Amino acid sequence: MDAMVLQVQQWVNTIYGGRNGFVPAPETGNTGWSTMYSLTRALQLELGLTSTADNFGSGTEAAYKSWGEMEIGNVPTNLKGQNIVKILQGAMYCKGYNPGGFTGTFGEGTKAAVIKLQTDAGLPIRDGKVYGYVYKAFLTMDAYVLTMDGDPRIREMQRDLNYKYFRTSGVQPADGHYQRGTNKALIYGIQTEEGIAPGTQTGSVGPTTISLLPTLGVGSSKTNFVKLLQYALYVNNFDPGDFDGQFDTSVKDTVTSFQRFVMLDADGIAGKQTWLSALVSTGDPNRKGTACDCITEVTPSRAQSLKNAGYKTVGRYLTNASATGLNKKIQPGELENIFAAGLTVSPIFQTYGGDASYFNQRQGAADATAAYIAAEKYGFEEGTTIYFAVDFDVLGHQITNNVLPHFSAIKSEFASMGGKYKVGIYGPRAVGIRAQEAGYTEYTFVSGMSTGFSGNLGYPLPPNWSFDQISTITIGTGDGVINIDNNINSGRDSGQSSVTPGQYLDDLDYPLSFPYINAVQNEVSPIVDSGKNWFQKWILEEFGDVIGADFYLRSANDAVERTLDYDALITRLTRKLQMRKSFIQTVLAWESSVENVLDTAKDLLVIGGGETDSSTGPCQIFASTAIKARGWAAYNGYLDEQILDPSNPVHLRVIWEALNTNPSYNIETAAWVLKWGAVGLLGYSINMLDYSEEEIKATLARYNGTGDKATEYGERNYAIYQAFEKYNELSRLGN
Template identity: 40%
Template sequence: MDELVLRAQRFINSYSVEGIPAVEENGKTSWEVMYALTRALQYELGLTTLSDNFGPATLARLQSQYPVIDAGTHYANLLRIVQSGLYCKGYDGGEIDGLYNDRVAASVDELKTNMGVDVAFPRGLTPKVFKALLNMDPYVVVAGGREDIRSVQQWLNGRYVGRANFFILPCDGHFSRDVQKGLMLAIQFQLGFSDDVATGVFGPATKEGLRNNPLTVGSTGTWVNLFSAAMLFNRRPGVVFTGTFDSLLSGQVRVFQDFVKLPVTGNGDFPTWASLLVSTGDNTRRGTACDTVTQVTAARAQALRAAGYQYVGRYLSNVPGSTLNKMIQPGELDTIVAGGLRVFPIYQTFGGSAEYFNYAQGTVDALAAIERARYYGFKAGTTIYFAVDFDALDYQVTDNVIPHFRGIADALRAHSAGYGPSIYGPRNVCSRVGDLGLVVNSFASDMSTGFSGNLGYPMPENWAFDQISTVSVGSGTGLIEIDNNIVSGRDSGQGSFAPAPIASNLDVDFDMAQRAQLLSEVQNYLVSIGVPEDSFPLPEPTVRTTTSAFGLLMQYDAIVTALARQLRMRKSLIQCPLFWEMRKFNVLDPIADDNVIAYYRDGNPLGSPDSSTGLAQIFAATAINSHNHCVTQNIIGGRILDTSSDGDMWEVWQQLHSDDGYNISTVPLVLIWNASLLGQGRPGLDYGEEDTRRVMGRYNSTDPDGEYGYQLIGLYRVFEKYNAPLRG
């Protein structure tokens, strides 16, 4: 807690004005605090409509009433807003006493210097600086930022802040959406656009202006400053901010042009400007790859090949419930190859919002993609592009997308025998997932130029395809609409296929129309063996009821189904121990988990090196032994782990504890290992009931003929009653 920010929050909460909401007094700067200060300013300026937006009306009123705020300003609450804003930005705001004293003046001067506008605004606090004060932009380098980028941000602010529609950019050393727009405005100002014409949009007039201002070795001046700034923002190694286009800069341009597959000229020509400024680059370029939701017939293949295309991206599956039939059709791959084209596969069902993405769903997607890819005959070495088809903000990449791709990578590593995980999505998403080594290639969705994940982010280093435009190719029966893609050469697709036989009698997703009926039968069975709906008089999540455990089981039905299909075993066999352990969760389980955390994280020797944890209550040692057995039997892929290694034990335990998808994925491996310990055959689609009972009995006991197995076999019969009729 920052005591001075707390004082600012208390000042905000001293207002008793409709439209100025109270803020939490936690001593932490946030958008909520800045919005409240903005509303307080609007109130003090006499505006009748208060909003979070420091917009044109607020700026105009401030300009007319207080064009400069300094020691001659005697308006206590206005100055308290300034002081509060300074504290929230990390500067000395005085005492929030309504006085523009020497401390406040020094902080305002420091703030303007950090912004790069101290020369443009030498005296006091001006309206544009006030606007920048009441947002969350930093004006010092923050984690991962670069001083050379910050210097460009300051240069842009100092040079263009006097233009009406140019507002102070962050100076944090990071290229971002706002900085990209600021650079585009600077280019338009350099082209002579008036304030009402300059919008920061890469439109026809801007493109024409850049075509008319090429840069070559020997060029000097502001155009070179702007070009070198764009190179820096795209994180080109070795580039410095300069006003001289020398041979060194030309060489760096050549490297960039080769990287994005432009003609290598070494000049600051229009195609290079375009690739530096917008994600599509020059979207009139014709690529050699495409992707399409439309079946490629012989006539369409011929049209594509005639237009110069060599690679086609096609979908492995449809979106459930959609009427759009976008997946590869019977015989289509042979037609494509006969037409002289190669194919790269894309997997996408939904993927249009952050809520879809998590480790368990990543596992489901990977297993479904494996099944479809094998069905179509894609061979080992194929990379499958999994789609992130929404404007993922950075925190959503961290919280949702990265765990999702960990699930994909783990599942492909374990079950695919040679398929590589790759990603389709905005630049930032591709780069962040790629930087963690979770994907082989990136397919940049650069056509979405307005996406936050494309604006202000360079091309991913591992890009294979770059989607830049939608075009139509061919005519008559050969007419086809495609997304036009530039090719890097990292992925040459597949040109031959060996379709796998269609598997039968596999389990499928549960028919949720029967959910209530199945729950009722599960409840009745459990009551019959002495397990009531609620075994403990304690609220969740301290314990679970039958209904809540069943709800979790249904929530994860897709991953259980996918695992059963992939491992060719009965879904009911996985469901029984998983459901039982979720239902039996109690107050002692978290205590055991805390002891393990204390042992590894805190180094407490009185803690425990292992506990049964997560949804299915699995020990790390059990998970490792099961994993190793399945690896040595070539059931899954992966490295051998060591139960005597604290590093392996802690890593596996944490995944079991915190990642439901990983925990559930371990259940069938434990059952397979149990069968080997009992000298039984591996659980399969025709596994007998007696073998099933003994394998489940071994899940939570060394005695396969104990009570546990007999309790679960009755539950198994209930699940089988509903699962069996659904199988194809």
């Protein structure tokens, strides 16, 4: 916490709190955008603006200039003037510039802080006067000094861009990191050199900017353009040498390497397409790619249209996104149509993926399972890359907190399922770079058409890019008309030219579909709770005042949440064992909800050597029961492992510790206990997909043993089974 930042936050809230248009700053003593937004709104209120906003826009700048740009000896000393100075000084403290006091007086300390920012940012005017663009620079969190992991050469570039082009670009960061503001400053520089009038410059590449881009080659005399090209090459990870404005053979070689990387004709001459590939995520959107993706079924005539237009690879979806209502997944016979035309297929997986809340470890595991199942069902060969979509403007903290855990789970789940397929990612450049650096993805399918995405502005193409989506077009005529996204293909992933569908059982369970997760939590938890109430009554009768309010280790809600966390594992197990997921979900949710302090005490006795066995772990299984169930499975060829002896203390200890410390092993064992009980002990069908109500209840009861209490267990928990099954069935229907 910074005491001066806290003082600034408390002051601005005291003076402006309650006024229309003001949003209070967090009084934490920590600087950040929210504090800068509060200071910006405070300035707008002082300047008489009735409509306030977080950003220091043209209206704010005009009002400030009209009031009078501050400098020593020329600042009104009335209350309004003092407040405008204090807002500036507060911003200075928040940005690490010390004005010498939070006084409201524009003295030498404040002037020195202004000069320091002007110098740090590389501005040509360093006179201590608070021009509109200077005040705006103080009211951002942009840094003008080299920050952690910053590149001094990028900072050199940023300061030079500020020096030459700040009048149109504004003061942009000078922190050594290529980013959105740097990208815009670079384009403002190009527009200035092209002679575009300042009032019509935009900082984005449009038709006029494109039409005026020069062609540069060895010996070019357009020094400023060459320097801007050198900057553009460098931030795309192609080092042209010194930023000297000289187009020599070294720069030509760099241009050639860059052209090869982005799949342009490698001639070493910087024409419009080379410029655009260096500046915009689409590159030249009129380029003709050799790959495409579409949500439309590829019929024989459409496949021929694609072939005739020069396309080689088609991206198609493994599943539907039920929220859209679109039937965009691969249709029966469609792959044969594509292969017959001599085209290949690259599979894409997307159900939602349109905001950060979708992405987490649990959903990543579920998506991996669903994609793997779908790919195997279609018969995609080993080594196929499946692209998982991140289809929104993902920010840096969302990549860290949401997307990376999601893809970590995908990679882990793919490995657990046999490692047949590779993990790819579809999304903006930034997320592709981060996922590759983390080691979670093989290739990146870049959503280059989203030119305004933060994750595309200020980021180069990922080193592992396979496809770059640059435009949406329509090709073909008559029955062959098809709307596609036109993609550049790097050659890293050529798609698949054949599939080998195998024997595939119908009616197996799938991961819970995303829309049903909250409904499961809302509906199943109360049912589990109602059962716990009965169990609590029984415990009270048995143990009286021994137990207290903290008897249970977790709530019913937490128990159901725990069950959802293992949805991918449960899906895999039940598909392998030909049983309904609801069996395992019921046991896991119930046993986790009633696990209590007595169970903990019994576990401690086993750990200490006072007992040899106890029911333990998420599904509360005795080691002796686990050995018998897994031994039955191994004896009958369902499980490939050594058969152990439940009377052997060493065997008991090994299995008990596995059950106690490894939740996945415990849940897997619960599946085998259920299978053993139903098939081995009750004599029911090995296919547990269509059990009757009576058979389901008896199987659940047998999990708990025999006798009246076991029967009651089956009867009571059948309601939990039904609640889970409702949404498992809906998820099956969606696939």
